[in-house]
Amino acid sequence: MNINKNIAVSDSGFVFNPTTGESYTVNPIGVEIIEMLKQEKSINEINQVLIGRYNADIVTIDKDVSDFINLLKLYSLIENQNAA
Amino acid sequence: MRPKIKIGVTGLNAIDNPGPGVAVIRGLLEASSFEASIIGLAYESLEPGIYMHDIVDRTYQIPYPTSGTDLLLERLTYIHEKESLDVIIPNFDAELFSFIKLEPKLKKMGINMFMPTLDQFEERLKVNLPKFGKKYNINVPKSESIYSVADFRKHKDDFEWPIVVKGKHYDAKIAYNKDQLQTHFNKISAKWGLPIIIQEFKHGSEFNVTGVGDGNGNTLSAVPMRKQYITEIGKAWGGIAITDSKLLDLTHHFIKETKWRGAFELELMKNKDGKFYLLEINPRIPAWVYLAVGVGQNIPELIVNLALGNEVEPITTFKAGKMFIRYSWEMIVDIEEFEKISTTGEL
Amino acid sequence: MDKFRYERPLIKKLESSMPNKFGMRTEYAPKTHIDGVAVADLISKYGSPVFVLSEKTIRSNVRKARKAFETRYPKVQFAWSYKTNYMDAVCRTFHQEGSWAEVVSGFEYDKAIHNGVEGSKIIFNGPDKSDDDLHKAISNNSIIHIDHFDEFYAIKEIATNLNITAKVAIRVNMDTGIYPMWDRFGFNFENGQAWDALNKIMRSDVMELVGLHTHIGTFMLSPNAYSVAAYKLAELAIGVREKYNHEVNYIDMGGGFASNNTLKGGYLPGVDISPSINEFAEAITSALINSNFRPDKLPLLILETGRALVDDAGFLLGSVLSNKRLSDGRRSTILDIGVNILFTSFWYDHKITPAQPFTQYTEETVLYGPLCMNIDVIREQISLPLLNKGDHVVIHNVGAYNMTQWMQFITLRPKIVMIDIDGKPHVIREGESLQNLLDVEKVPEHLEKFEL
Structure with missing residues (x-):
């Protein structure tokens, strides 16, 4: 799971990809996930961090995180799809 | 000393199909009766006016009219708390209805406007134009509302090809035969709904008049303009102020008969016999208003003074021999600014 | 340690556009109560979906x-x-x-x-x-x-x-x-x-x-x-x-x-x-x-x-069954409310609001009903906060023509509740049961038995 390292993420949740010139908005939990992806955490690790911090069950988190990561792929923010 | 007035202005989309906002602001900043500071009100984060910091102090995003007046009012209340607006000048066609509806509520909050009445707004809608022409004795091209192309058969003897096919709110295309009518009908109705208006095509040259009525039938300002260069989408890229007395008489007649309140733009066509036909009435300041300012009729300033209930004198003369030429111009903007308006809705 | 309220992660591409007619409609304020009665209580007591009249x-x-x-x-x-x-x-x-x-x-x-x-x-x-x-x-x-x-x-x-x-x-x-x-x-x-x-x-x-x-x-x-x-x-x-x-x-x-x-x-x-x-x-x-x-x-x-x-005295309360991503990347949300009970969704863009508080983040969503039918669309496009499975929604202005034109189709029709002027709910029509339907059906004798 290689997130494009050039991507700038601001506290306000603004994501700018200087390679493509596209920009995005992300909610706070999304920012956390992107930061963890940058630290090369695996999906499993990310899920564990989130379950410790948020009031939700693992099924919901697992489903939502993989949906989010799929969107990052759709937007080409994740460069290749080597499983973590 | 000139009083300081804080004015909210919409329509900051100064692009190739420009909104009037930036031109309005330039007029306001040149006003002699007050010192204006400008709060931009924008719908989209790329409206150029948002980034023109030398003329716009701060910009707030506002919700589209489709969200309803409640949400708009809520947002304006928030902006008003931060900025204490004295006046708002709405310039975006689709928002006028909502602002007219909100006028009494905004007035109570201390935000003033000078808008046409709801009756005036509706009477001049494209579908009502034939009735309007008849009622006020103004020449208008023949037009009919149709709900299907088959409906056109009923009227086909009244029209000659080509005809103009118009949407309820926007869009106009010329059809030279029935196939084209069908194509335009489908395209325009898919976007704007029914009815579709078919209008007699008038050959001739295009004229516009912008002005202000005081709501009692008096003309406070009127500047006619002939379009000199028209872009592919029908917008004036260059125009010249003219002193055609027929056009001015027609404008006075329009204001007197309708008791027009606020700013307006008349779109007219002059045929080869020298007769003027009224094609459309826009119930707002036009994008080319800076020409009026440039010839000595500061319409945005008038509107602010009228909104505030100040005494105003009619402006009856203007400098002839002035023209406007529009140009486009690139600004260099840091992405952080775009980020700020996109994520917080304020800049 | 208290955990934070969960909201699913969201990323939205910023589209660069200019003002046009098609600004998205946003229906933000949550509708948590009807005449003082909590939507969550109404659903837990009378089931989901349920029609509520004031x-x-x-x-x-x-x-x-x-x-x-x-x-x-x-x-x-x-x-x-x-x-x-x-x-x-x-x-x-x-x-x-x-x-x-x-x-x-x-x-x-x-x-x-x-x-x-x-x-x-x-x-x-x-x-x-x-x-x-x-x-x-x-x-x-x-x-x-x-x-x-x-x-x-x-x-x-x-x-x-x-x-x-x-x-x-x-x-x-x-x-x-x-x-x-x-x-x-x-x-x-x-x-x-x-x-x-x-x-x-x-x-x-x-x-x-x-x-x-x-x-x-x-x-x-x-x-x-x-x-x-x-x-x-x-x-x-x-x-x-x-x-x-x-x-x-x-x-x-x-x-x-x-x-x-x-x-x-x-x-x-x-x-x-x-x-x-x-x-x-x-x-x-x-x-x-x-x-x-x-x-x-x-x-x-x-x-x-x-x-x-x-019309404005009627509300239809329902719940989110699932969130799904469509092939083109759009979000879709499946509700337990279908067009069979919300007949007016064929001609109105009904106002729909969540029944619980949420953040300012929204996503454009297609709202589907639960029927196994392609026509079962409640809203083709709506900007909604991030709803989770089980969250409740309120559909507004449904008092006219729905409780008379609804269809018993695939599933049974829900209860109708009326809240009286003192804020007390009353069931005014029971939810349908399988028995209600069997009562009016007849099977010819030769079709009664079969072996599989």
Whole structure:
């Protein structure tokens, strides 16, 4: 799971990809996930961090995180799809 | 000393199909009766006016009219708390209805406007134009509302090809035969709904008049303009102020008969016999208003003074021999600014 | 340590666009309570989905409407349009507020009688009245609004046999400048058909012409069309007086006032553009007062307003079954509310709000119902906060035409609850059970047994 390292993420949740010139908005939990992806955490690790911090069950988190990561792929923010 | 007035202005989309906002602001900043500071009100984060910091102090995003007046009012209340607006000048066609509806509520909050009445707004809608022409004795091209192309058969003897096919709110295309009518009908109705208006095509040259009525039938300002260069989408890229007395008489007649309140733009066509036909009435300041300012009729300033209930004198003369030429111009903007308006809705 | 409230992660691409007509509609404020009762409590007690009606809103709507007309015109009578919502509890609320009954079928007629409405206070409309229905209506002294000549002759024969004078009016259709013109019901004004019918009635000795009726359309946004219609009916009534020296008792302007819903394809929301009841009242009453009626002989004004009095009193509560990503990246959300119980979603963009607080983050979503059918779409496009499975939503303005046009399809129809003026919920229609359906089914003997 290689997130494009050039991507700038601001506290306000603004994501700018200087390679493509596209920009995005992300909610706070999304920012956390992107930061963890940058630290090369695996999906499993990310899920564990989130379950410790948020009031939700693992099924919901697992489903939502993989949906989010799929969107990052759709937007080409994740460069290749080597499983973590 | 000139009083300081804080004015909210919409329509900051100064692009190739420009909104009037930036031109309005330039007029306001040149006003002699007050010192204006400008709060931009924008719908989209790329409206150029948002980034023109030398003329716009701060910009707030506002919700589209489709969200309803409640949400708009809520947002304006928030902006008003931060900025204490004295006046708002709405310039975006689709928002006028909502602002007219909100006028009494905004007035109570201390935000003033000078808008046409709801009756005036509706009477001049494209579908009502034939009735309007008849009622006020103004020449208008023949037009009919149709709900299907088959409906056109009923009227086909009244029209000659080509005809103009118009949407309820926007869009106009010329059809030279029935196939084209069908194509335009489908395209325009898919976007704007029914009815579709078919209008007699008038050959001739295009004229516009912008002005202000005081709501009692008096003309406070009127500047006619002939379009000199028209872009592919029908917008004036260059125009010249003219002193055609027929056009001015027609404008006075329009204001007197309708008791027009606020700013307006008349779109007219002059045929080869020298007769003027009224094609459309826009119930707002036009994008080319800076020409009026440039010839000595500061319409945005008038509107602010009228909104505030100040005494105003009619402006009856203007400098002839002035023209406007529009140009486009690139600004260099840091992405952080775009980020700020996109994520917080304020800049 | 307390955990943070969970919200699913969201990323939205910023589209660079300029103002255009198609700004997305955003419906932000959560609707957590209806008349003081928590939506979550209603769902946990009565299930999901569930229809909820506000008695308070119904009563306040009808009082406002009466006031709008009664302050402008001396004699006004409302008649509750059964087809709009014929739940007995709803009908009786209207009857308690003084409304007569307006029915369009034998079934609705029987329902009005069952609700205890006096025969003479039932107005019988519509093109479908069987001989039995007419027999009942004539015997009960009900008012029959004749729709076509076949009906005229049927009434003539039945009234003659019964030796009772039938109280009748005609429904008149006319050009009021609006599109489409409803010329399929009643007799046309412009081509003389209406006069033809009036002459026949006036020359019959078994019918008494008591009124004139029109119903110019549905979801009308133009008060002026009512003004035109009222003038035309007044002209007919005055014509009858001159020709036959007969005064009609009433003018019935029908229904059709728009509610606060937004029609599909409309630009501005209905709540901003629908005229108020006062505007309709002004148009109708000033037309009647300015017509040639003598001031002391103004006829009773009857209104069959349905939708505008009940739509905003109805809510449909439901839950999110699942969130899904479509092939093109769009978000879709599946609710437990299908088009079979929300029939009006075919022509309105219903206002839909979550029933719990949420952050400012929103996502464009397609809202689907639970039916295994491609047409089951509640909203093609709506900007909603991030809903999780099990979250509740409230669909607004569903009081008219849903509880009468809903279909039992694939699943069973849910409960209907009415919250009384003290904030107490009452079930006014039970949820359907399999047994309810089996009760009316029959299996031929040879199909009873099978082996698999």
